[in-house]
Amino acid sequence: MASITLNHLVKKYGDGFPAVNDVSLDIADGEFIILVGPSGCGKSTLLRMIVGLEDITSGDLLINGERVNDKAPRDRNLAMVFQNYALYPHLTVFENIAFPLRLAKGKYTDEQVNKLVNDAAATLELTEHLDRKPANLSGGQRQRVAMGRAIVRQADAFLFDEPLSNLDAKLRGQMRSEISQMQRRLGTTSVYVTHDQTEAMTLGDRVAVLKKGILQQVASPRELYEQPINLFVAGFIGSPSMNFLPATVDGNVLRTAVGDITIPQDKASKATGKNIVLVGLRPEFFEDAKFVDEAKLHHGSTFTAPISHTEWLGNEQYGYIPFHPDPEVKELLDNLARDMDADELRPQIVVTIDAASRIRGGRDAELWLDTRKVHLFDPETGENLTRDAEAGAELTEEANAARAEEIAMAHENDKVGSGN
Known part of the structure; x- marks a missing residue:
């Protein structure tokens, strides 16, 4: 797991327009933070800067206190879940989930690969689908496979880029619940991009609202709702x-x-x-x-x-x-x-x-x-x-305390369930 710090991040393209404009944000170890805003506000660009798919024009990006601006994506130990799943159609579910482990040649034995894949599959209720191909899965199941591939990497953080936008309304609701429960159980730092405010309000510990590349307000969903800044x-x-x-x-x-x-x-x-x-x-x-x-x-x-x-x-x-x-x-x-x-x-x-x-x-x-x-x-x-800034801060503090309690209960239930 990791803390992620954004210090005055700026991203300018060839025309000089700042798609991300002086964004500073501290993401705590284990926190689930949502980046939300209308189309073109810079939220996906910001996510891609964190994972290393976009160069940083200026500012500093730190993971666990270490500056990573110049590190390649593979060296940041971050797992990204894309909107279009990015699955390999010719591979089984098992091999799709195992793919990042196979890439690290010699690092994992077959026994370790089997254990990591099966544990991830059990977490995401995919065990009975491990021998199937992506074409034979529903949209929700494919998204779970993509999440399984992120889990097995044992990454320091999960980055989600509008992962539910291709699903129908009923499946989105179901997957929101699954992602939330998974994040509670694993306690992995997560950054989630969406334009859907229902996802923003129901998933995140805190929500960062962006407008034209500029960060407007970062707070718990309830503070944003009851004490908006503008x-x-x-x-x-x-x-x-x-x-x-x-x-x-x-x-x-x-x-x-x-x-x-x-x-x-x-x-x-x-x-x-x-x-x-x-x-x-x-x-x-x-x-x-x-x-x-x-x-x-x-x-x-x-x-x-x-x-x-x-x-x-x-x-x-x-x-x-x-x-x-x-x-x-x-x-x-x-x-x-x-x-x-x-x-x-x-x-x-x-x-x-x-x-x-x-x-x-x-x-x-x-x-x-x-x-x-x-x-x-x-x-x-x-x-x-x-x-009322003071009342708003209290709402966010209450949300943080409630979230910590939920995570502790989830871990306790996992222990009971596993018999430990």
Whole structure:
């Protein structure tokens, strides 16, 4: 296992454009870190710089404290799992997994190869498929073979480059769980690239969000979700995305296109001197006012807004509130959409309401908003004016402690299972 340190890494191509721009990141021994961002943000380039497939223009890359900028990929002892599996079609599953061991000629006896391959196969539930060829396997099984090949190398770290993007939604969910459990059992440092935020939020100890080659924020998934540092992180993390609603601040009242919203004074004070703010509202901050009990009502603000349509999902439903931004704000939303690799950010608010609610499209609805959770953003800089850095750090510390406990329990269960 290994710690990986990135000190001011820069990657420039022939045109001088920095695909990776001054990225610094400390990855602890045994940590599972996710690199996430829209297409072209530099996440795959950064991964390839770590493994040695891309030259480093400037900065230092250290593995276990040793500078490895000039080391060849084979000398870094890192195992990479690719998006397209990179399996040899003419070899059996056994020989595909054993391939890196065969390459190290004379280093492993046949007995050692058999043990390492069979142990990896058992970990990944591939034992009964060892004699089959890749063409006869499902997509999920092929991805497991690729992971098995990484495991047998006994590498210091695993590097995953969008390994699940070729799988259907159901298989992706299954493989997410398998990768997470495998990483807990093995405790191997892992760096995982994805554009799928569900993978980012469910897999990683910490998530590093990139935009145009620049690192925006590194934190636990929960800190990113609850205490985003800026508009981009807030909009990119979460599904459905955070709503952004332009508002003017009048005392502790937000004057918005869908009505007046009263917020706590401590939040309102953070916007002092700002003519316009963007209010960040996650869909789950809302509820049908009829479903909010008295004890909870005083923690929020109730307002009436027109619902264009609703979507019933069984366990909950979404309501959509259109609004009309002025041209300046619309341009800001369009620019943010481009940054997030989206076609546009529609001028509407998505609200999550109880599945039993009778709110319907084409009517005004009385909604309750939990104003304790509202974020205010500076539309010029994108800064989250109401971010509580201390509360965010506590969330990441809690996540780290919980993860350490999970890993310890996984190791204990393995011992019990093996009879040791």
